[in-house]
Amino acid sequence: MEKEFIEVKNERYRLGYHIMASNGWINDPNGFVYFNGYYHIFYQHHPYSEKWGPMHWGHARSKDLVHWETLPIALTPGDVEDQDGCFSGSAIVKEDTLYLFYTGHHYYGDNDPDHFWQNQNMAYSKDGIHFTKYEHNPVIAKEPADNTHHFRDPKVWEQNGVYYMILGSQENDGLGRVIIYRSKDLLDWEYVGPMTKAKSLAEEGFMWECPDFFELDGSSVLLLSPQGIEARGKDYLNLFQTGYFVGTLNESDMTYAHKEFKELDRGHDFYATQTTLAPDGRRLVFGWMDMWESEMPEQADGWAGALTLPRELSLKDGHLYMKPVRELQALRQETQCDTVQKIEAECELAHELKQHELIIDFEKISLDTAWTLSFDTNVAQVMHLTYDPKNHELILRRTDNNEARYGTIQEEKVFSCQVFIDTSSIEIFLNDGETVFTERYYSEAPLACRLTVDQPTTIAHTVYALDSK
Numbered sequence: 001m002e003k004e005f006i007e008v009k010n011e012r013y014r015l016g017y018h019i020m021a022s023n024g025w026i027n028d029p030n031g032f033v034y035f036n037g038y039y040h041i042f043y044q045h046h047p048y049s050e051k052w053g054p055m056h057w058g059h060a061r062s063k064d065l066v067h068w069e070t071l072p073i074a075l076t077p078g079d080v081e082d083q084d085g086c087f088s089g090s091a092i093v094k095e096d097t098l099y100l101f102y103t104g105h106h107y108y109g110d111n112d113p114d115h116f117w118q119n120q121n122m123a124y125s126k127d128g129i130h131f132t133k134y135e136h137n138p139v140i141a142k143e144p145a146d147n148t149h150h151f152r153d154p155k156v157w158e159q160n161g162v163y164y165m166i167l168g169s170q171e172n173d174g175l176g177r178v179i180i181y182r183s184k185d186l187l188d189w190e191y192v193g194p195m196t197k198a199k200s201l202a203e204e205g206f207m208w209e210c211p212d213f214f215e216l217d218g219s220s221v222l223l224l225s226p227q228g229i230e231a232r233g234k235d236y237l238n239l240f241q242t243g244y245f246v247g248t249l250n251e252s253d254m255t256y257a258h259k260e261f262k263e264l265d266r267g268h269d270f271y272a273t274q275t276t277l278a279p280d281g282r283r284l285v286f287g288w289m290d291m292w293e294s295e296m297p298e299q300a301d302g303w304a305g306a307l308t309l310p311r312e313l314s315l316k317d318g319h320l321y322m323k324p325v326r327e328l329q330a331l332r333q334e335t336q337c338d339t340v341q342k343i344e345a346e347c348e349l350a351h352e353l354k355q356h357e358l359i360i361d362f363e364k365i366s367l368d369t370a371w372t373l374s375f376d377t378n379v380a381q382v383m384h385l386t387y388d389p390k391n392h393e394l395i396l397r398r399t400d401n402n403e404a405r406y407g408t409i410q411e412e413k414v415f416s417c418q419v420f421i422d423t424s425s426i427e428i429f430l431n432d433g434e435t436v437f438t439e440r441y442y443s444e445a446p447l448a449c450r451l452t453v454d455q456p457t458t459i460a461h462t463v464y465a466l467d468s469k
C-alpha cells in the first residue's frame with residue numbers, strides 16, 4: 001500500500017504569513033535563489049509525519065518575498081545516491097537552468113543513527129518547478145581522507161569565472177571546520193582543502209552545519225551553524241548556534257582568516273540559515289524558526305516547523321544587522337493605532353494580537369530608563385523583554401520554559417523596536433536589526449502587549465493588522 005502524507009488536524013498554531021509546509025515536518029531553509037522572476041525557497045521536509053524522517057526538499061516561490069506559492073516537492077530521496085535523505089544544500093543559476101546541490105544521506109542499515117555516510121549531488125530544472133537528478137550523481141562521492149562522515153550542506157557560488165562549493169565538515173580530530181571544492185562547469189569538482197581551521201571544541205564546536213559565504217559591505221562573511229559550542233555566560237545558550245565570522249579570504253589558496261564567532265540572533269528559535277543575493281544587490285537570509293530537540297506543540301496537530309521572515313543583512317563595525325525586508329510592508333492592512341504618548345509608568349500598547357506588526361519608537365527617553373515589553377494573554381504570561389540601561393543589555397524571558405536569552409546593544413540606547421507576531425511566533429528587531437530575538441510561543445488566546453518604564457518616557461507607536469493566508 002502506498003504511504004500517505006500526514007494531514008494537518010488542527011489549525012490553531014498555523015502561521016498566517018510565514019512559510020510552512022502544507023503538512024508534516026520542516027527544518028532548514030535550502031536553495032534560496034532568484035530565478036526567472038521568482039524567489040525560490042526550499043526546505044528540509046518530511047511529508048509523511050510531524051517528525052524528522054527521510055528528508056525531501058519542499059518548495060515555495062514568490063515574486064515579492066511576501067506572498068508564497070507552495071510548489072510540488074522538488075526532491076524525493078530513495079535513489080542510489082540519496083537512499084536515506086536529500087539533506088540541506090543550495091541553488092545556483094547558470095544560463096537558463098536552476099541547479100540544486102544537496103547532500104545524499106546513507107545509513108549502513110544497523111539501526112545506529114550515527115552510523116552513516118554522505119555524498120554530494122546535483123539536480124537541475126529549466127522551469128523552476130520540476131527537477132531532474134543528474135544522471136552522473138554523485139558529483140562528490142566521498143569525504144576527504146582527513147574528514148569524518150560529517151560532510152554535508154553544500155553552498156555553491158561563482159567567483160571570477162570559477163564555481164566554489166563549501167561544505168560543513170568535521171575533521172578527523174573531532175573539530176568542526178569548512179572545506180572547499182572548485183569546478184569550472186558545476187559537474188566536475190576538485191578538492192581545494194580546508195577553508196578554515198577550528199580553534200577548539202569548546203569555542204567552535206564539533207561539526208559546522210550549513211555554511212554560507214559572501215561578501216558584504218567590504219568584508220567576507222562566513223555564516224554557519226556550529227554544533228557543540230559550550231554555553232559561556234550569556235552566550236551560546238541554545239542547544240546549537242547560528243552565527244558568523246567576519247574575515248578575509250586569501251584568494252590564492254581560498255583559505256579564510258577570521259575573527260571570533262558571534263551569534264546572529266539572540267532568541268531561542270533560530271537555526272540553519274541560508275542567504276541569497278537579491279537582484280538589487282541586497283543580501284537576504286532565511287532561518288529555520290525552531291531548534292533541534294525543543295518542544296514543538298504543533299506536532300500534536302500533524303505538522304512542525306516554519307521559516308523566519310525573510311530578512312536583509314548588513315555589516316556595520318564588524319557586526320551583522322538583520323532587519324525584516326522592506327517588501328513586508330505590503331502585508332499591512334488597517335492601522336489599528338498610531339499615536340505619540342507620554343507613559344508615566346505602564347501602558348497597554350495593543351491587544352487582540354494574532355497577526356500583527358508593532359513599531360515602537362522611543363522618542364523621549366532618558367538614557368538610564370529601564371523598560372519591559374510584555375506579551376501576555378488574558379490567561380497566561382507568555383514572554384517579557386527587559387532593557388537594562390546599566391549594561392546596555394536586553395533580557396528575554398519566556399514563561400513556558402523559564403529560560404532567559406540575552407542580547408546587548410552598542411548604540412547608546414534602544415531607539416526602536418519592531419515586532420512581528422504571527423499566531424505562534426514573535427520576532428523582535430531592535431535598533432533596525434542590531435539585536436534580534438526569534439521566538440515561538442503556543443497559546444490559542446490572542447496577545448496583549450504592555451510597556452512598563454521606570455521613569456516617564458515618550459513613545460510613538462503604530463500597530464498594523466497584517467494580511468494572512
Ligand code: FRU
Pocket residue numbers: 027028044055087088089103152153168209210271272
Ligand atoms: C541542520 C541539519 C543539516 C542537515 C539537515 C538534515 O539543521 O542537521 O546539517 O543537512 O539538518 O535535515
